[in-house]
Amino acid sequence: MHVPVLLNQVLNYFEPSSGKNYIDATIGGGGHALSILSLTEPNGKLLGIDLSEEAIANLAKIKNQKSILRLRSGLMVSKVEPSKIKNRLILVCDNFSNIKEIVKKNNFSPVHGILLDLGLSTDLIENSKMGFTFMKQEILDMRFNPKTQDLTATMILNQYSKEELTEIFKEYGGERFSHRIANMIVKERKQEKIIMTDQLVKIIKKSLGRYFHVKSLARVFQALRIEVNNELEVLKKGLKNSLDILAPQGRIIVLSYHSGEDRIVKNFFKQTENLKILTKKPIIPDEQEIKENSRARSAKLRVGEKM
Ligand SMILES: C[S@@+](CC[C@H](N)C(=O)[O-])C[C@H]1O[C@@H](n2cnc3c(N)ncnc32)[C@H](O)[C@@H]1O
Incomplete structure (x- = not known):
């Protein structure tokens, strides 16, 4: 409960x-x-x-x-x-x-x-299997209601421009390294479509290197959720x-x-x-x-x- x-x-x-x-x-x-x-x-x-x-x-x-x-x-x-x-x-x-x-x-x-x-x-978070948390391996969807909403986190990650991604992570997540993360997403998605939470976690870790902190994961996930659900x-x-x-x-x-x-x-x-x-x-x-x-x-x- x-x-x-x-x-x-x-x-x-x-x-x-x-x-x-x-x-x-x-x-x-x-x-x-x-x-x-x-x-x-x-x-x-x-x-x-x-x-x-x-x-x-x-x-x-x-x-x-x-x-x-x-x-x-x-x-x-x-x-x-x-x-x-x-x-x-x-x-x-x-x-x-x-x-x-x-x-x-x-x-x-x-x-x-x-x-x-x-x-x-x-x-x-626990039961929806919609990819709201970086702690579970799930598809990056994040819609509160898949029947009435079209835009998913996967679409954002694979289709938005580097500038758009940077803006979202900064504005909705308060992430200081949004540019680095966006850069890596755009680079990595050319090799393989980003679909799963663990793929995104790896990309964020890779983009931040020694600056990585688990808070950045929370910020990026929050920012995506806010954008998906407007x-x-x-x-x-x-x-x-x-x-x-x-x-x-x-x-x-x-x-x-x-x-x-x-x-x-x-x-x-x-x-x-x-x-x-x-x-x-x-x-x-x-x-x-x-x-x-x-x-x-x-x-x-x-x-x-x-x-
Ligand atoms: C923090 S929880 C509410 C918890 C609730 N106060 C309780 O005590 O159990 C937020 C809820 O708002 C819903 N929600 C988020 N955005 C919404 C929206 N725009 N319209 C209606 N429900 C929304 C989510 O699906 C979620 O179930």
Whole structure:
């Protein structure tokens, strides 16, 4: 089960209670969502969105499960009875940039809170076989939803120009040696098409030589994933559309995991006139949480309230 990041802070800012409605726009393993739902008994509803078909299918199964669910967050364990959430959880497989249309279609209003917990879920890393991590030998695909998306990481690596690759690794990965890496990719792909994660790992290692650090692998993989899923543009659109559907005094909470994302959220919050910023500085997990959940390491949480 995915351990939800900064769960207590999310719950504190949302103040879920009966009759309130929330949207978890990146429901993933449902860690945040099920806790929110359990606090909105008996009348509150939750609309869960995810691009990943598996994520939605797994949650649909939970909905129909007979036995009680135990939700763990750090040392806290809460219990949820599937029968009590069954009719209050609506699941939609779609891109959160379409949140306005999704809400309209499902007649979901008023919306008291929207959560965006960006990036990858543990499940996508561990089980999707889409090449999200350099720690597994898989095909470099990286699409959140292969049915609705065409561009793959393999296409980027074999078709983009050296300049385009350099730009992506620099902008989306913050990689200092992006030029060297791009150079080697272009050279190596002439010999053999780059398809597998381990091929890319070898190329990165070769291009950096004694400057190699495992962080460069993480940066390049992150950059490819962001490009494949057009994540930054999608985030901008999702934020704007989220604000349009939020009820007055409704809150938007965004959890981001790298500087590119956080910058977009910060600027959006600053530039939006009818949004009151509730977190002057982003909230970050304490040492204890990071020790228990390494995914929390780079998390930053920002909250805004619609005026
Ligand atoms: C960090 S996980 C969410 C984890 C969740 N909060 C939990 O507690 O289990 C992010 C999820 O967002 C989904 N996702 C990423 N981009 C998306 C998008 N544009 N629209 C909808 N879902 C997206 C991913 O498929 C992934 O399941």
